[in-house]
Amino acid sequence: MLKINNLSKVFGQGSQNEKQVLKQINLTLAPGEFAAVIGGNGAGKSTLLNCIAGVHPSDSGSIMLGDYDITNWPEYRRSRLIGRVFQDPLMGTAYAMTIEENLAMALAKGKSRGLQPGISRSDRRNFRDRLAQLELGLENRMSDKVGLLSGGQRQALTLLMATIVRPSLLMLDEHTAALDPLTSRKVLQLTRDLVAAEHLTTLMVTHNMTDALAFGTRTLMMHEGSIILDLQGKERSGMTVETLIASFKKHSGEELVNDRLLLS
Amino acid sequence: MTLLALEGSIELGIIYAIMALGVFLSFRTLNMPDLTVDGSFTLGAACSAMLAVAGHPWLGLIAAMGAGFVAGNVTAWLHTKLKIQPLLAGILVMLALYSVNLRVMGGRANIPLINQTTIFSLLEGNDLAPLIIPVTILILIMVLLFLFLQTRFGLILRATGDNDQMVRAIGGNTDFTITIGLALSNALVALSGAIIAQYQSFTDISMGVGMVVIGLASVIIGEVIFGIRSLLRRLLAVVLGAMVYRLVIALAMEAGMPPTDMKLISAVVVAVALSMPVIRDYLLERKKRWVTRYGGEGGQADAKDK
Numbered sequence: 001m002l003k004i005n006n007l008s009k010v011f012g013q014g015s016q017n018e019k020q021v022l023k024q025i026n027l028t029l030a031p032g033e034f035a036a037v038i039g040g041n042g043a044g045k046s047t048l049l050n051c052i053a054g055v056h057p058s059d060s061g062s063i064m065l066g067d068y069d070i071t072n073w074p075e076y077r078r079s080r081l082i083g084r085v086f087q088d089p090l091m092g093t094a095y096a097m098t099i100e101e102n103l104a105m106a107l108a109k110g111k112s113r114g115l116q117p118g119i120s121r122s123d124r125r126n127f128r129d130r131l132a133q134l135e136l137g138l139e140n141r142m143s144d145k146v147g148l149l150s151g152g153q154r155q156a157l158t159l160l161m162a163t164i165v166r167p168s169l170l171m172l173d174e175h176t177a178a179l180d181p182l183t184s185r186k187v188l189q190l191t192r193d194l195v196a197a198e199h200l201t202t203l204m205v206t207h208n209m210t211d212a213l214a215f216g217t218r219t220l221m222m223h224e225g226s227i228i229l230d231l232q233g234k235e236r237s238g239m240t241v242e243t244l245i246a247s248f249k250k251h252s253g254e255e256l257v258n259d260r261l262l263l264s
Numbered sequence: 265m266t267l268l269a270l271e272g273s274i275e276l277g278i279i280y281a282i283m284a285l286g287v288f289l290s291f292r293t294l295n296m297p298d299l300t301v302d303g304s305f306t307l308g309a310a311c312s313a314m315l316a317v318a319g320h321p322w323l324g325l326i327a328a329m330g331a332g333f334v335a336g337n338v339t340a341w342l343h344t345k346l347k348i349q350p351l352l353a354g355i356l357v358m359l360a361l362y363s364v365n366l367r368v369m370g371g372r373a374n375i376p377l378i379n380q381t382t383i384f385s386l387l388e389g390n391d392l393a394p395l396i397i398p399v400t401i402l403i404l405i406m407v408l409l410f411l412f413l414q415t416r417f418g419l420i421l422r423a424t425g426d427n428d429q430m431v432r433a434i435g436g437n438t439d440f441t442i443t444i445g446l447a448l449s450n451a452l453v454a455l456s457g458a459i460i461a462q463y464q465s466f467t468d469i470s471m472g473v474g475m476v477v478i479g480l481a482s483v484i485i486g487e488v489i490f491g492i493r494s495l496l497r498r499l500l501a502v503v504l505g506a507m508v509y510r511l512v513i514a515l516a517m518e519a520g521m522p523p524t525d526m527k528l529i530s531a532v533v534v535a536v537a538l539s540m541p542v543i544r545d546y547l548l549e550r551k552k553r554w555v556t557r558y559g560g561e562g563g564q565a566d567a568k569d570k
């Protein structure tokens with residue numbers, strides 16, 4: 001589904017602050033594969049996701065998604081194939097617009113955005129059903145502005161928006177990091193359910209080592225712009241947090257440092 | 265205030281409301297203060313005057329909208345493609361339009377329209393013509409704008425000002441929404457200028473000076489007085505804000521202020537309105553300090569605080 005070849009990214013090329021953030025990344029995700037990405041501060045996790053999404057142009061290498069070579073597509077065009085949820089709950093929604101307006105915009109993904117009515121009656125019914133599945137009571141607040149929602153409610157809504165039109169690839173960048181532990185669990189559970197129900201190909205950055213092993217089918221570890229560890233199958237199921245840390249040390253020659261890293 | 269002055273300021277308020285709706289589009293829905301307005305207002309007036317002189321007053325309005333649309337497009341292009349800050353892009357186009365407007369006006373700094381056929385000739389002999397015709401146009405525009413802002417395209421246009429990152433993440437082309445938004449905004453501004461030119465029977469090269477500030481003042485006054493609860497309410501608030509602004513100006517003139525001071529007053533109104541959050545915080549802080557120093561109502565609130 002996703003095939004990345006020799007992807008490199010340098011920030012501040014030619015300046016004093018030149019920094020190679022991604023070094024010849026190669027990564028292939030099969031359809032339905034759910035990979036958790038983990039790594040230290042500044043390892044390049046967010047940059048990798050942003051290069052795939054087209055927020056940053058990549059310097060070299062190619063990105064294939066489904067049947068398309070999206071390497072030179074602008075961000076908005078890639079978004080027709082990609083669903084995203086961000087770390088900051090403010091980033092995924094338009095706060096001065098209502099819940100149903102936000103969902104309607106997400107539902108129009110890939111369709112022409114002309115002068116058709118923004119929300120039809122059948123859309124509303126559809127939104128109500130989808131929101132009810134979140135079990136947050138949002139189905140009764142569809143004309144409330146998103147600015148009135150809590151961080152967890154917004155992330156749940158963003159998740160719904162990212163998947164309401166089935167994406168070829170779902171990318172989550174520490175999407176529960178800004179939430180309290182209980183809400184974070186709920187949103188993760190929701191993520192797992194949505195991904196499983198639709199067999200979504202998923203790339204999820206997390207700072208929680210346990211989650212990185214427990215969620216999905218594959219664990220990728222990044223360090224200084226490279227993927228240094230790629231665990232799947234038996235090798236992965238045999239891993240514990242302790243052995244994961246040990247193998248990080250072996251492959252990188254360094255201790256794992258991440259301010260937000262959770263070992264439990 | 266005399267009845268005549270009141271009627272005059274209501275008529276002006278309605279025509280300027282069309283300009284304020286344009287400013288609302290750029291300033292509120294796109295979250296971009298667009299200074300092109302000063303130039304596109306005169307551009308509209310110039311197109312309108314030239315075509316009215318040639319005997320086509322209605323065509324003048326349509327040409328004005330077209331010209332404003334193009335002007336907004338240029339500003340948007342400078343911003344989205346050449347990455348010039350919106351404020352500066354607007355200033356550049358505003359400056360360029362000064363020369364363009366003089367060209368449209370055939371090199372003259374003003375064009376009188378005395379005894380010309382204008383859009384108001386349509387209701388010849390009806391004293392209410394200066395009210396009825398602008399009101400009809402305004403209502404038409406409000407309805408179209410209200411419907412437009414709820415279409416699929418309208419939704420992402422509004423979301424662009426809220427969170428452009430989000431719009432791109434759901435597949436919306438923000439360069440395009442900004443372009444159409446600024447173009448429509450300036451088309452409305454130019455239409456307003458076009459009607460004003462025929463209403464007051466002359467066009468002057470400097471009639472657009474400070475127009476953006478008047479537009480901002482109208483939008484903000486409307487929001488403060490009439491609220492921002494729903495989309496319809498917001499649009500109505502802009503229109504009412506534009507009329508309140510005209511009434512305030514009329515009252516100030518009534519009180520003996522020279523018309524030349526009006527721009528100063530507009531600037532002060534907008535500065536105060538925009539700094540409202542800071543002023544409110546400052547006053548709250550002052551009050552808190554005063555309470556801690558001299559005690560609140562009976563000291564009980566104090567005890568609770570500690």
Ligand SMILES: Nc1ncnc2c1ncn2[C@@H]1O[C@H](COP(=O)(O)OP(=O)(O)OP(=O)(O)O)[C@@H](O)[C@H]1O
Nearest residue numbers: 011012021039040041042043044045046047048258
């Ligand atoms: N827009 C940018 N311009 C310049 N440098 C950047 C930019 N974005 C990121 N970087 C740098 O690239 C490196 C990788 O950043 P990135 O955000 O990808 O790390 P990360 O793995 O997501 O880290 P974290 O766990 O802290 O989120 C960092 O050194 C960062 O300072």
Ligand SMILES: [Mg+2]
Nearest residue numbers: 045046047173
């Ligand atoms: Mg990151």
